[in-house]
Amino acid sequence: MSTLVRDKLESTLRKRFFYTPSFEIYGGVSGLFDLGPPGCQLQNNVVQSWRDHFIVEENMLQIDGPMLTPYDVLNASGHVDKFTDWMCRNPKTGEYYRVDHLIEQTLKKRILNRDVDPLDRKSMEGVLATIDGFTGSDLVRTMQEYKINDPVTNDVLDAPIPFNLMFQTKIGASGQLKAFLRPETAQGQFLNFNKLLDINQGKIPFASASIGKSFRNEISPRSGLLRVREFSMAEIEHFVDPLDKSHPKFDEVSDEEVPLLSRQLQESGGSHLPVRVTIGEAVKAGIVENETLGYYMARVHQFLLRLGISRNKFRFRQHLKNEMAHYATDCWDGELLTSYGWIECIGCADRAAFDLTVHSKKTGKRLTVKQKLDTPKEETKWVLEVNKKLFGPKFKQRAKSIESALLSLPQDDLYSKHEDLNKNGKLTFQTNGETVEIDRSLVSIEMRTNLQHIREYVPNVIEPSFGLGRIIYCIFDHCFQIRPDDEERTYFSFPLSIAPTKVFVTTISNNEKFPSVIKEISQILRTREIYFKVDDSNTSIGKKYARNDELGTPFGITIDFQTLEDKTVTLRERDSMRQVRGTFEEAISVIDKMVHDPMTESTWNKSTAGFLPVAKP
Amino acid sequence: MSTLVRDKLESTLRKRFFYTPSFEIYGGVSGLFDLGPPGCQLQNNVVQSWRDHFIVEENMLQIDGPMLTPYDVLNASGHVDKFTDWMCRNPKTGEYYRVDHLIEQTLKKRILNRDVDPLDRKSMEGVLATIDGFTGSDLVRTMQEYKINDPVTNDVLDAPIPFNLMFQTKIGASGQLKAFLRPETAQGQFLNFNKLLDINQGKIPFASASIGKSFRNEISPRSGLLRVREFSMAEIEHFVDPLDKSHPKFDEVSDEEVPLLSRQLQESGGSHLPVRVTIGEAVKAGIVENETLGYYMARVHQFLLRLGISRNKFRFRQHLKNEMAHYATDCWDGELLTSYGWIECIGCADRAAFDLTVHSKKTGKRLTVKQKLDTPKEETKWVLEVNKKLFGPKFKQRAKSIESALLSLPQDDLYSKHEDLNKNGKLTFQTNGETVEIDRSLVSIEMRTNLQHIREYVPNVIEPSFGLGRIIYCIFDHCFQIRPDDEERTYFSFPLSIAPTKVFVTTISNNEKFPSVIKEISQILRTREIYFKVDDSNTSIGKKYARNDELGTPFGITIDFQTLEDKTVTLRERDSMRQVRGTFEEAISVIDKMVHDPMTESTWNKSTAGFLPVAKP
Known part of the structure; x- marks a missing residue:
């Protein structure tokens, strides 16, 4: 899509109030947008589709938690340290730039210069191909190496610094409890793992x-809508046994063909065109790490096609080694092509046991699965025991927390602490930021061999994560159509399931006998649960059609004078603009069938086969 | 409901993971809760019911805007100054108390004391009856007058101070843009008034x-869930002509009987029992100010009954004069009775032109309706004109903002400024916090008579506002039931439309032939769009029934050995625990009819009339 067409798209979206900058009469705040009525309705439909496709179909356990999140949780999760972008400031204008974007933008421009040295071009292309995996110091070095200045004023910029991207606030009257607005919905699911496992009757996977x-x-x-400060997202955390990442329903999707841009393909240079393979083959060949990850990738692909995303504007791009979190096993971004380039809308990651482990460590609460073993297993391990009699009196109110920290020491630590006790008669360890010293009378550490009847393990997490707002923008982009014979006439070819309104009802003129007919038809539509709008504006029928095309309304029912005689109406289809004539009941039945039976793929031609054709006006 | 029963209710809600304190493994944060799977599903259903009952049925224009809201917007709306509670601190313990609650709690206790002087009791009762309308200084005075100390330690408390209840944060890299998390969803609707009017084709009311x-x-x-720091709400802003607050569909609801506790009833002392009248009579008698407000009160009443709220645990309480905002014309709280007393869950207010006026004043943007007059009207008014030639050079870049401030002066001001110009040859006025002096050469003010073809007015706003989280808690409270013959067995009598799961499918034992039958039945339920769960836990059938009763699941289908022979199953109903036997198809048809045809009010007895009865186990 050209930027010219993009301008037309965005002006249509604004004109029909799909969205608008928030607080516009106050000058607006960049990165914040309101969805207006049609945008809101479309968003409702996308959320409903997501819920049906994932939560209902897969019997997932939904959680709704707060956005306010205390510091400790996001410190443990790594967000306080790592949820940052690097920025630099123009000291003269006070303007801030995001460093990676600034580098990309500047180098892309320089490469276009014909006079650039081929070696330089090659090195700049190298930066652009790998920048997604750059660390902070890589960015700092690149800024210096390429002498990148303010793109507008050419002023020299201050040195880049990291900027934490979480909004900060404080909870409570005393203002002591530091908190953030959550950067993702996932943490609430990890923290509730034990309760989720419990209501799933202790069974895994779920x-x-x-x-x-x-x-x-x-x-x-x-x-615009692609880079915002507050956004709708949907996240799944699929908990699996780390020793068995198969998926019980993998067979149902193994033939699904998905476009994969693997790590290997990216590193080989070349066209960056994804390769289409079935997810079955991809998992078998080890391109996708395991069945569960593959299952979700196939399901994501199905979901996007259902929403009207173009098949050839989608790819799964595998994370480069240095781009992936250290704990992750495999990660694929679902990217959609728009006039802004390829946009990351979905992430599918195998996060291993990272999240449950960090929260367990921080809180001292076990977040594990206990599996009864059919044949008991011998296990030798270091065991620490606390001398309760002496421990309490010595540490008083700190006793409990020190004890629980001791008991959660990993095996490796226990071995070295055991050595310390033997050598020095005491051990020291860190908890809550202080160093605690414990002597031999207070604890014992010894190796024991037990028969294990239970296997206890921290499950791994496969996480498909969806940026719904970005997906919605891509739906707008992919569904935006211009009539071949008149470039001023545009429409959205939204699929029926997500179109904001399914049908509009209108009249050929303002005759006083029409309102009662509108009422009668509205009644039938309401009973059939078809979401409709009445367009009773005082304008020509052509303009009404044009407006409802711009709203992406798939069907129109027009009442005219013949209707008063024989109860027939004109039924119009948005994409083809074809019109047919039939009774109320016939027209509404066509819509009903197409709206409510997406599985049977009722088509316009099939559904209206018996209707009288109407000449175009 | 006794507090004993309340404990039972809340422990059931926790056990079945309807909700849980958020961040519980980190010690929790008071006032923040997670909804678990059944709570989440119930919330989805309540939101869907709300959307159907209000947005779809009334053709409302939905908006979805950000929670992050800049300072200026909430300053204009009055929240920076007035969205406060008074608090006081115990200087010894550091504990904070909300003053009005502290007074209520303390006086309620003192009144119970038998030895209290009858006159004192009378005065304390007076405070309790009117405290909802107390100003800050009323609260300070009451604290002193009744010598109220810390309820736990009896320490003397610091003097009360106001505390703003909005969470504060900062937007952007520079940290310059002060913002709040919105305290309500209404502002986004007011700010978009012009766009909403436009897509409604300039017509009002909407x-x-x-x-x-x-x-x-x-x-x-x-x-618990009644006083939280982050909550779901739903708000309607109904824009009307201030000269005509009738409602086109008022006739459809005028016979709806609603329980009203009017201002007059409250002020007369006495029982505080609401009076049941039809909304038609209430509006006619002037108890409710206008038809539109009355229309929504009736619709609210219908909505609550649909959700399973008990008819006799609901009332509309009118705001006292001193409790109501100065601009409001009339205001009724929808209150629900729980074990915590009467809880405000809904507000229905006529806010007059307040909101649109303050934002218009602050931004200089007109938020008005222009109505074409059938017969033009003569209008005499003061008109200010600016001498553009001199104005620009004199005020330079401030010229535009000073001019727009001058042009928006109200008629009363123009009259007095006109006098000033005549007397002193100059006028002064305030804008952006500074005083500007303007002499006779720069402006003229004179009275003119024009023929008006257009009437321009600021619409009034009727606002029904719903605390969905509180309503959900009241649904739990009102639907919680204890079996008469066994007080350990409890269930939720949720209406079908909002029950989290409509039916559970289970088996009498773990026979290997059962899973394929479960699959077959699941397939049919899925096709009929009936939300179900399979309970394949390894426990007795009695325990499964008890668990699903606690989840409020209206129906159970049980597969047993007879099923393998003749494809019949047992269908069980939650409230009556009655069981009947029929084929898959028959059992599912009963559920389908009852779930999807709430209008026809299919009842269990009617729907299962032809079934074979099953003896209770």
Whole structure:
């Protein structure tokens, strides 16, 4: 899509109030947008589709938790340290730039210069191909190496610094409890793992899910709806046995063909065109790490096609080694092609046991699965025991927390602490930021061999994560159509299931006998649960059609004078603009069938086969 | 409900993971809760019911805007100054108390003392009856007058101070843009008024609506789900002509009987029992100010009954004069009776032109309706004109903002400024916090008579506002039932439309032939779009029934050995525990009819008339 067409798209979206900058009469705040009525309705439909496709179909356990999240939780999860972008400031204008975007933008421009040295071009292309995996110091070095200045004023910029992207606030009257607005919905699912496992009757695998808003204090948000500070997302956490990542329903999707841009393909240079393979083959060949990850990738692909995403504007791009979190086993971004380039809308990651482990460590609460073993297993391990009689009096109110910290020491630590006790008669360890010394009378550490009847393990997590707001923008982009014979006439070819309104009802003129007919038809539509709007504006029928095309309304029912005689109406289809004539009942039945039976793939031609054709006006 | 029963209710809710304190493994944060799977599903159903009952049925224009809201917007709306509670601190313990709650709690206790002087009791009762309308200084005075100390330690408390209840944060890299988390969803609707009017083709009345989370930094939240810091709400802004607050569909609801506790009834002392009248009579008698407000009160009443709220645990309480905002014309709280007393869950207010006026004033943007007059009207008014030639050079870049401030002066001001110009040759006025002096050469003010073809007015706003989280808690409270013959067995009598799961499918034992039958039945349920769960836990059938009763699942289908022979199953109903036997198809048809045809009010007895009875186990 050209930027010219993009301008037309965005002006249509604004004109029909799909969205608007928030607080516009106050000058607006960049990165914040309101969805207006049609945008809101479309969002409702996308959320409903997501819920049906994932939560209902897969029997997931949904959780709805708060956005306010205390510091400790996001410190343990790594967000306090790592949820940052690097920025730099123009000391003269006070303008801030996000460093990776600034480098990309500048180098892309320089490469276009014909006079650039071929070696330089090659090195700049190298930066652009790998920048997604750059660390902070890589960015700092690149800024210096390429002498990158302010793109507008050419001023020299301050040195880059990291900026944490979480919005900060404080909870409570005393203002002591530091908190953030969540950057993702996942943490609430990890923290509730034990309760989820419990209501799933202790069985694994299972998946939980959350839908809601998350926040990201973008440094300088541009690109409209694609880079926002508050956004709708949906996340699944699928908990599996680390020794068995197969999926019971994998066979049902193994033939699904998905476009994969593997790590290997990216590193080989070349066209960056994804390769289409069945997910079955991809898992078999080890391109996708395991069945569960593959299952979700196939299900994501199905979901996007259902929403009207173009098959050839989608790819799964595998994370580069240095781009992936250290704990992750495999990670694929679902990317959609728009006029802004390829946009990351979905992430599918195998996060191993990272999340449950960090929260368990921080809180001293076990987040594990206990599996009864059919044949008991001998296990030798270090065991620490506390001398309760002496421990309490010595540490008083700290006793409990020190004890629980001791008891959660990993095996490796226990071995070295055991050595310390033997050598020095005491051990020291860190808890809550202080160093505690414990002597031989207070604890014992020894190796024991037991017969294990239970296997206890921390499950792994496969996480498909969806940026719903971005997906919605891509739906707008992919469904935007211009009539071949008149470039001023545009429409959205939304699939029936997500179109904001399914049918509009209108009249050929303002005759006083029409309102009662509108009422009668509305009644039938309401009974059939077909979401409709009445367009009783005082304008020509052509303009009404054009407006409802711009709203992406698939069907129109027009009442005219013949209707008063024989109860027939004109039924119009949005994409083809074809019109046919039939009774109320016939027209509504066509819509009903097409709206409510997507599985049978009722088509316009099939459904209207018996109707009288109407000449175009 | 006794507090004993309340404990039972809340422990059932926790056990079945309807909700849980958020971040519990980190010690929790008071006033923040997670909804678990059944709670989440119930919330989805309540939101869907709300959307159907209000947005779809009334053709409202839905908006979804951000929670992050800039300072200026909430300053104009009055929240920066007035969205406060008074609190006081125990200087010894550091504990904070919300003053009005502290007074209520203390006086309620003192009144119970038998030895209290009858006159004192009378005066304390007076405080309790009117405290909802107390100003800050009323609260300070009452604390002193009744010598109220810390309820736990009896320490003397610091003097009360106001505390703003909005969570504060900052937007952007520079940290310059101060913002709050919205305390309500309404502002986004007011700010978009012009766009909403435009897509409604300039016609009025119309209503907009928003559903989403809002925030309130409670001083010391207790009472579980009823007083939380982050909550789901739904708000309607119905825009009307201030000269005509009739409602086109009022006739459809005028016979609805609603329980009204009017201002007059409250002020007369006495029982505080609401009076049941039809909304038609209430509006006619002037108890409810206008038809539109009355229309919504009736619709609210219908909505609550649909959700399973008990008819006799609901009332509309009218705001006292001193409790109501100064601009409001009339205001009724929808209150629900729980074990915590009467809880405000809904507000229905006529806010007059307040909101649109303040935002218009602050931004200089007109938020008005222009109505073409059939017969033009003569209008005489003061008109100010600016001498553009001199104005620009004199005020330079401030010229535009000073001019727009001058042009928006109200008629009364123009009259007095006109006098000033005549007398002193100059006028002075305030804008942006500075005083500007303007002499006779720069402006003229004179009275003119024009023929008006257009009437321009600021619409009034009727606002029904719903605390969905509180309503959900009241549904739990009102639907909680204890079996008469066994007080350990409890269930939720949720209406079908909001029950989290409609039917569970289970088996009498773990026979290997059963799973394929479960699959077959699941397939049929899925096709009929009936939300179900399979309970394949390894426990007795009695325990499965008990668990699903606690989840409020209306129906159970049990597969047994006879099923393998003749494809019949047992169908069980939650409230009556009655069981009947029929084929798959028959059993599912009963559920389908009852779930999907709430209008026809299919009842269990009617629907299962032809079935074979089953003896209770």
